[in-house]
Amino acid sequence: MSMAVSLHDVAVRRRGKSILGPITTDMAGTGFTIILGPNGSGKTTFLKVLHGVERISDGALEWSIPETEARQAQAYVFQSPIMLRRSVAANLAYPLQLEKLGKPAIAKRVSEWAQRIGLSDALDRPATRLSGGEKQKLAIGRALIRQPKVLFLDEPCANLDGRATREIEALLLDANQRGTRIIMSTHNLGQAKRLATDVLFLLNGRIHERGDADVFFAKPSGEESAAFLKGDIVE
Amino acid sequence: MNDIWSGIEAAFWLVITLDADLVDITLRSLQVSLTALIIASAIALPFGTWLAIRRFRFRRAVIATLNALMGLPPVVVGLIVYLLLSRSGPFGVLGLLFTPTAMIIAQVIIITPLIASITHQAMRELWAEYHDLLISLNTSKSQRIATLIWDGRRTLLTAALAGFGRAIGEVGAIMIVGGNIDNATRVLTTAIALETGKGDFALALGLGFVLIALALLVNFAIHALSRTEREGRW
Numbered sequence: 351m352s353m354a355v356s357l358h359d360v361a362v363r364r365r366g367k368s369i370l371g372p373i374t375t376d377m378a379g380t381g382f383t384i385i386l387g388p389n390g391s392g393k394t395t396f397l398k399v400l401h402g403v404e405r406i407s408d409g410a411l412e413w414s415i416p417e418t419e420a421r422q423a424q425a426y427v428f429q430s431p432i433m434l435r436r437s438v439a440a441n442l443a444y445p446l447q448l449e450k451l452g453k454p455a456i457a458k459r460v461s462e463w464a465q466r467i468g469l470s471d472a473l474d475r476p477a478t479r480l481s482g483g484e485k486q487k488l489a490i491g492r493a494l495i496r497q498p499k500v501l502f503l504d505e506p507c508a509n510l511d512g513r514a515t516r517e518i519e520a521l522l523l524d525a526n527q528r529g530t531r532i533i534m535s536t537h538n539l540g541q542a543k544r545l546a547t548d549v550l551f552l553l554n555g556r557i558h559e560r561g562d563a564d565v566f567f568a569k570p571s572g573e574e575s576a577a578f579l580k581g582d583i584v585e
Numbered sequence: 586m587n588d589i590w591s592g593i594e595a596a597f598w599l600v601i602t603l604d605a606d607l608v609d610i611t612l613r614s615l616q617v618s619l620t621a622l623i624i625a626s627a628i629a630l631p632f633g634t635w636l637a638i639r640r641f642r643f644r645r646a647v648i649a650t651l652n653a654l655m656g657l658p659p660v661v662v663g664l665i666v667y668l669l670l671s672r673s674g675p676f677g678v679l680g681l682l683f684t685p686t687a688m689i690i691a692q693v694i695i696i697t698p699l700i701a702s703i704t705h706q707a708m709r710e711l712w713a714e715y716h717d718l719l720i721s722l723n724t725s726k727s728q729r730i731a732t733l734i735w736d737g738r739r740t741l742l743t744a745a746l747a748g749f750g751r752a753i754g755e756v757g758a759i760m761i762v763g764g765n766i767d768n769a770t771r772v773l774t775t776a777i778a779l780e781t782g783k784g785d786f787a788l789a790l791g792l793g794f795v796l797i798a799l800a801l802l803v804n805f806a807i808h809a810l811s812r813t814e815r816e817g818r819w
Contacts (some may be wrong), residue, residue, distance in 0.1 A: 421723045432718040435736045
C-alpha cells in the first residue's frame with residue numbers, strides 16, 4: 351500500500367521571516383517527484399516538513415496512515431551524506447539494528463545491499479574514509495535498506511561527478527520500480543528530465559507550478575518556470 | 586639531591602623485593618580508584634551525553650555548575666562525606682566511615698563532574714554531526730545516547746582517564762574519610778603524606794615513584810587495549 355500526504359496551508363516562519371508556504375497540496379501515488387527551484391526557494395525546508403523533522407508554524411500536514419507508522423516508513427538522504435564513524439557494514443546495519451532485527455537477517459540484508467550499491471569489497475572500511483560518491487551511495491543504501499515507502503533526497507548528486515551520478519540515478523530508478531515513492535530536489539535540469547514522473551516547481555517558498563514531467567518540460571505554464579527551464583536566472 | 590637518589594634507590598628495592606606493605610598499599614590504591622572510576626563513568630558518561638543532546642530550561646545552568654564542580658576541593662568533599670558517614674550523621678548506621686567504601690564514595694563525588702564535563706564537550710561535537718541522521722531515523726532517546734557513546738568511545742576513554750588520574754593522585758578526601766589506617770585504608774597517596782610527615786623521605790619518594798609508574802601503566806594499558814579493537818581507528 352502506498353501512502354499519501356496532504357498539506358493544508360502549511361507555512362514555516364523563522365524569526366519573523368517566511369521561509370515556506372502557505373502550501374496546500376496532496377502527494378500520492380508511487381511516482382518520482384522532482385522538486386525544482388532556485389536556491390532559497392524552500393526546497394530543503396519543504397522536504398524536511400514532509401519528513402516531519404521541521405517544525406511547521408502554521409497549517410496541517412497529514413499522512414494517510416498513522417503518524418508513527420508514517421515516520422517509520424520514510425527515509426531521508428541529505429545533501430552531504432552523514433556517515434556514522436563505523437565501518438561500511440555497520441552503517442548499513444544501523445537502521446536495521448534500531449528495528450531490533452535478528453543478526454542473521456541483518457547480515458543477509460547488509461550483504462545484499464552492499465552488492466546493490468557496489469560496495470561489497472569495502473564492507474570493513476571505515477565509512478568516513480570513502481570517496482564522496484561512495485558515501486552518497488552508502489547513504490542511499492542505508493536509507494533504502496528498511497524498504498521505505500517514501501524516500502526523500504535533498505540534492506543527492508550535488509558535487510558528484512558523472513559516473514557517481516549515473517550509478518545513483520540507476521539505484522533510485524530501481525528503488526522506484528520496486529515501489530518506493532521518491533521525492534527529490536535537484537538543481538540539475540538534465541537529471542530532472544531523466545528521472546521525473548512529475549515536477550513541482552518552488553519559488554519563494556510557494557508551489558509555483560506542478561504537473562507531469564512531460565507536460566512541464568515541454569510546455570511550462572508559468573513565466574518563471576519557463577525562464578528557469580531556459581536557464582535564465584529566476585529570483 | 587641526595588634525597589631524590591635515595592628515593593629512587595628505595596623505590597627500586599621496594600619494587601624488586603615486592604615489599605608486602607607496598608603491594609598491599611598499591612593494590613588498595615588501584616582497587617579504590619578503579620572502583621570509583623567505574624562507578625563515576627557509569628553515571629557520568631550517559632549523563633554527559635544526555636546533556637549534549639537534550640534541550641531543557643536549565644541546561645546552561647547545569648553545564649556551568651558541572652564545569653564549576655570540576656574544581657571541587659577534595660578536602661571539602663572529604664569533610665562533607667565524613668559528616669554524612671560519621672556515627673552521628675544521617676548514614677552513620679551503615680558504619681562506612683574509615684573503610685575503603687567511604688573512600689570510593691568520596692572519589693566518585695570528586696571525579697564524576699570531571700568525567701561528565703569532558704564527555705559533554707566531546708559528545709556535543711559528535712551530536713552536531715549525527716543530529717540530522719538520528720532524528721531522521723526516528724531514534725529513541727536511549728538509542729541516540731547509546732549510538733553517541735559507542736561511536737565516541739575513544740574520546741570518552743580520554744574523559745575516563747582524566748578521571749582516573751584525578752582519583753589515583755587524590756589525597757585530601759580519602760585521608761579524611763579513610764583515616765589512613767594501616768592495612769585497612771592506607772593507599773599510596775596517604776602513605777606518602779604520612780612518610781613525609783615522619784621525615785622518611787626515601788620511602789615517601791619511593792612510594793611516589795611507584796604511584797607515577799602506576800598511573801602511566803594504567804594509561805598505557807588502556808590505550809593499548811583500545812587500539813587493538815577490531816573496528817580500526819577513527
